[in-house]
Amino acid sequence: MSLSSSDSLFARALQLIPGGVNSPVRAFRSVGGAPFFVKAARGATLVTVDDRELIDFVCTWGPAIHGHNHPHIKAAIAAALENGTSFGTPNPYEVEMAELIVKFVPSIQKVRMCNSGTEATMSAIRLARGFTQRDKIIKFSGCYHGHSDSLLIKAGSGALTHGNPDSAGVPASFARETVVLPYNDRAALEAGFAANPGEIACVIIEPFCGNVGFIMPDAGYLSYLREITAKHGALLIFDEVMTGFRIAKGGVQERETIAPDLTCLGKIIGGGLPVGAFGGRADVMDHLAPLGPVYQAGTLSGNPLAMAAGIAALRLLEEQNPYARLDALGQKLRNAVLAACHAKGLAAQVPQCGSMFSIFFTATPVRDYATALTGDAKLFARFFHACLTRGVYLAPSAYEAAFISTAHEGAAIDRACEIFAESIRAL
Numbered sequence: 001m002s003l004s005s006s007d008s009l010f011a012r013a014l015q016l017i018p019g020g021v022n023s024p025v026r027a028f029r030s031v032g033g034a035p036f037f038v039k040a041a042r043g044a045t046l047v048t049v050d051d052r053e054l055i056d057f058v059c060t061w062g063p064a065i066h067g068h069n070h071p072h073i074k075a076a077i078a079a080a081l082e083n084g085t086s087f088g089t090p091n092p093y094e095v096e097m098a099e100l101i102v103k104f105v106p107s108i109q110k111v112r113m114c115n116s117g118t119e120a121t122m123s124a125i126r127l128a129r130g131f132t133q134r135d136k137i138i139k140f141s142g143c144y145h146g147h148s149d150s151l152l153i154k155a156g157s158g159a160l161t162h163g164n165p166d167s168a169g170v171p172a173s174f175a176r177e178t179v180v181l182p183y184n185d186r187a188a189l190e191a192g193f194a195a196n197p198g199e200i201a202c203v204i205i206e207p208f209c210g211n212v213g214f215i216m217p218d219a220g221y222l223s224y225l226r227e228i229t230a231k232h233g234a235l236l237i238f239d240e241v242m243t244g245f246r247i248a249k250g251g252v253q254e255r256e257t258i259a260p261d262l263t264c265l266g267k268i269i270g271g272g273l274p275v276g277a278f279g280g281r282a283d284v285m286d287h288l289a290p291l292g293p294v295y296q297a298g299t300l301s302g303n304p305l306a307m308a309a310g311i312a313a314l315r316l317l318e319e320q321n322p323y324a325r326l327d328a329l330g331q332k333l334r335n336a337v338l339a340a341c342h343a344k345g346l347a348a349q350v351p352q353c354g355s356m357f358s359i360f361f362t363a364t365p366v367r368d369y370a371t372a373l374t375g376d377a378k379l380f381a382r383f384f385h386a387c388l389t390r391g392v393y394l395a396p397s398a399y400e401a402a403f404i405s406t407a408h409e410g411a412a413i414d415r416a417c418e419i420f421a422e423s424i425r426a427l
């Protein structure tokens with residue numbers, strides 16, 4: 001373990017790693033300043049290499065629903081480690097994991113493990129295309145589904161028929177296969193299907209958005225989506241990489257009682273190790289190799305350490321059923337932020353459900369990407385640093401969700417409420 005300061009580590013990292021980070025948002029570009037380095041994490045707390053303790057609302061970007069370094073998960077990894085790190089053959093953990101997923105997530109009949117959320121969405125889309133024998137997909141502005149080519153597409157001029165690459169290196173020809181529509185907009189969906197008759201393989205959505213801040217669907221929107229996809233013979237893919245096991249044990253689909261055809265999972269399911277999964281209707285899943293013509297594979301897929309960590313995380317959720325407790329914590333934070341903003345005469349929207357929330361400094365109710373952008377990002381950057389100085393770490397961007405863990409219950413939540421209020425007063 002290096003004892004260097006964050007500043008000297010970042011200087012070294014900048015020489016060797018593009019931007020000094022292995023995932024761009026960690027670089028603090030949208031809030032300014034330099035990132036801190038963490039040497040340890042436990043419960044609700046991060047310990048920086050500079051020996052600062054921070055109450056953490058990033059929770060490793062979602063996975064740490066039980067807090068950091070939970071003793072049960074740690075023990076499960078240690079026990080698995082005794083037997084080896086990877087076998088390259090089927091292992092018993094994979095079967096237990098599949099049984100848990102099928103038990104928890106209502107619409108999943110069969111599941112395939114992979115190594116990240118990006119792999120899960122990429123593979124689910126290939127499967128949807130292979131199953132329907134159609135090429136085009138619909139996604140929504142502001143929904144993030146990992147960084148594969150078909151999904152790094154933004155709304156284009158011909159929005160109803162195709163999008164534009166949202167990254168250099170994504171071919172325009174790929175963008176022609178992805179239609180990007182506004183979230184929460186039924187008329188746009190209807191028009192999108194009408195403009196691409198018989199061509200849409202699937203619609204992929206974050207059923208509750210968590211990657212442009214936290215946004216919830218209007219009442220009835222998800223059931224409308226279920227109806228219109230079924231009507232047009234397109235598969236409905238819920239990307240529950242973030243919301244799975246977090247909004248409810250069975251994800252948004254359990255809470256809203258909607259059955260997508262396919263579901264993508266990640267984050268919590270790995271218990272802090274790298275994992276993804278996708279699953280759904282057995283008749284669709286059986287199109288995957290080796291049973292069917294859709295190829296998908298992974299050297300480390302179903303890795304025993306990752307499975308052991310994930311199984312422990314899911315079993316803890318089953319034992320504790322922490323969702324009502326987490327929601328109470330979320331409401332407490334939301335009320336503290338709204339009260340402080342009100343006292344200061346500052347307009348704010350704080351969408352929250354269970355252990356997810358975000359803070360938009362805007363008078364406009366946030367219901368899609370365009371309204372999320374009305375949030376004052378400069379003010380958020382000042383708020384972010386005011387919190388960080390006082391000992392609370394929020395995601396370093398105005399357009400990310402915050403996550404609460406069961407380890408936040410008690411002192412950490414009380415202290416965070418005070419720090420949010422002080423930071424808002426100081427703006």
Ligand SMILES: *Cc1c(COP(=O)(O)O)cnc(C)c1O
Nearest residue numbers: 116117118144145146239241242
């Ligand atoms: C994080 C995330 C992904 C990508 O997962 P990675 O493990 O980072 O590849 C995909 N979809 C959603 C909704 C996510 O939140």
